[in-house]
Amino acid sequence: MVRKILRDDQWERIEYMLPGKKNDRGQTAADNRLFVEAVLWVARTGSPWRDLPDEFGFWNSVYKR
Structure with missing residues (x-):
């Protein structure tokens, strides 16, 4: 398993800036x-x-996003 890079407090500071949240269209x-x-x-x-660990999902899907 890949260790977490972001702490929970760091994630809370940027989470709202990303599209695709539950309330977004x-x-x-x-x-x-x-x-x-x-x-x-x-x-x-x-x-x-291409070397992205499987825990993050299919590398090409993450790359295209």
């Missing part, structure tokens, strides 16, 4: 926090998107 995002964690993982490790 249109499609609701499956897991905004997991998406942000995936982006931070790629930025922190310098790894290519």
